[in-house]
Each structure stands twice: as structure tokens, then as C-alpha cells.
Amino acid sequence: MLAILRTVREDLQAARGQDPAARSNAENALVYSGLHAIWSHRVAHRMWAVPALRGPARVLAQLTRFLTGIEIHPGATIGRRFFIDHGMGVVIGETAEIGDDVMLYHGVTLGGRSLLKEKRHPTLGNRVTVGAGAKILGPVVVGDDSAIGANAVVTHDVPADSIATGIPATVRSRRQHEPLVDPTTFIDPAMYI
Template identity: 85%
Template sequence: MSILGTIREDLQAARGQDPAARSNVENALVYSGLHAIWAHRVAHRMWVVPALRGPARVLSQLTRFVTGIEIHPGATIGRRFFIDHGMGVVIGETAEVGNDVMLYHGVTLGGRSLEQVKRHPTLGDRVTVGAGAKILGPVVIGEGSAIGANAVVTRDVPAESIATGIPAVARPRTTKEKLVDPNSYIDPAMYI
């Protein structure tokens, strides 16, 4: 996909996920989550070229300074990713984020090991992660799942589940919950 096409998709995701989003121009100018995502997309392209890893890290740290969102350039991020509010979001080097994923502020996709292995989470497509949630280690969050606000996840979460609490406990979505339009606003806190 072209860079312009990716930007359009990201803007569309912002408008689809945030009821306060008014226009693409306004969102492009003021949404720190979009700025962090766009900078990450550039830094990640640099990261895959070994000679550009240093500059990629510099770009990611400058982005952190400006937006309050830290995304390691080694992290793999899918299409139509959206970070709402953004401040305090941390995404580690080996994290993998699927398509149509939404994170709220204060989310950590962190590691539990110092070993040079896959040590950060993998989020499937259409995952929503509530404010303040911590997903730690090389766990897999199945597609279509929601992680409640302030949950601490250290184990895999099956697809189409809701995980809440400390430590997080997953349960399947009910039939009613599955009927919610994924393009409408979904607040993970409503599952607590």
C-alpha cells in the first residue's frame, strides 16, 4: 500500500474509533496518536535496514518526546491502528500488533525478560485495549478480544474474549456483545 493510502486508512480509523474526531485535517494536526503511528511507520522502515537502526531509534525517541508515546522501531504494527489520547503508551521491540487494533492511554505492551528473544505481546486483529492496561511477555491476545481498563495480562487470551482484572481473567464474549459494531465506540471498561 502507498504511503498516502496508509495515511488515509489511519485517518479513517481515527474517525471510526473516536466520536470526538471531527475532520481529517484536524485529526492530522492535533492527534498525537496519529503522529506517533506515522513516525513509527517511518522508523520501522528504517529499522529493517541494519545501517539505519541508530537513526530509527533517534526518531522513535524524538517522537516519544513530542507525543508521550513510545513505540520501539522494531515493533510490527498492522493497518488502521489507532491510539486514543495516547500519553504513556509503550510498545516494546518484539511486539506485534494486528490490523484494526485500538489502544487507549497508558497501555503497555511490555516484556518480562531481558533475553534477546520474542519477549513482547502479539495482538490479533480487532483487539481493543483499555486505558492503563498492561500486557506483559510473549503472550497472544486473540483476534476480536477486549482487554479491560487497568487489567494486567500475563497469559494468552483466546479470540473473541474479554479479559479484566489483576491478574486478568478471560471470559468469552456473549452473543449480545458479539453483535456490537466493531467500527463503533467500544469502551473496554464497560465489561468490568
């Protein structure tokens, strides 16, 4: 029981740490669909470990999908302090593995590219952030401390401390220093209206 309470507290702390709009643990516990999906998944994942409970685990996952808009297969392995911000449309496949302190935004897919019964979904390391609408497909590995940009499509491994952006995603070192751009040099889109 203490382990469950510790996990709930950690998940609530992750929500407060990752979302500047988070106001209180009580409010977050009531209204954050990402937290509801994670907590339901933690129960379904334990059920999935018992072969006789795999059917009910899938039913629980589908009920959670109906209520939250977040689909997490009960077979997916998820680490501590996982947070889904604005979760609608998130899909996490059966063989996905997610490390600790990972954050996903809405519309993220951790999907497969094969119908074979093998490891077919991504593995995300610790402290990975995945932007809105990103698709990470296949048994790729995203290394620790990496970021996947919004709407990126990742089909190859991403080394640790990297940033992957674009379609298909290109990868660069997170530590790479780029010259700063003066924002006053940008063209104002309003001039075309």
C-alpha cells in the same frame, strides 16, 4: 507514494471511526498525537529494517516519544488502521506484533518480562481493543476480536472473542450472555458523603 497516501487515509479513517470526538481529517492530522506517533513509527520501522539505519531509527522513535508521550520501539510490527486514543504513556516494546484494526487507549503497556534477546513482547490479533492503563506483559497472544479491560494486567494468552479484566486478568468469552442488572439497584456513592 500511493501506498503511503493510502496508509495515511486508512489511519485517518480509523481515527474518525474509533473516536466520536474526531471532527475532520485535517484537524485530526494536525492534533492527534496518536496519529503522529503511528506515522513516525511507520518511518522508523522501515529504517529499522536496514541495519545501518537502526541508530537513526531509535533517535526518531525517541524524538517522537518526546513530542507525543508515546513510545513505540522501531522494531515493533504494527498492522493497518491502528489507532491510539489519547496516547499519553503508551509503551510498545521491540518484539510486539499488532494486527489490523487495533485500538489502544492511554497508558497501555505492551511490555516484556525477560531480558533475553528473543520474542518477549505481546502479539495482538486483529480487531483487539485495549483499555486505558492495561498492561500486557510477555510473549502472550491476544486473539482476534478480544478486549482487554482498563487497568487489567495480562500475563497469559487470551483466546479469540474474549474479554480479559482484573489484576491478574481473568478471561471470559465475549459471547457469554449475562443477565442484565437493573441500574436502579446500585448503591448511590453520594449517600456516603
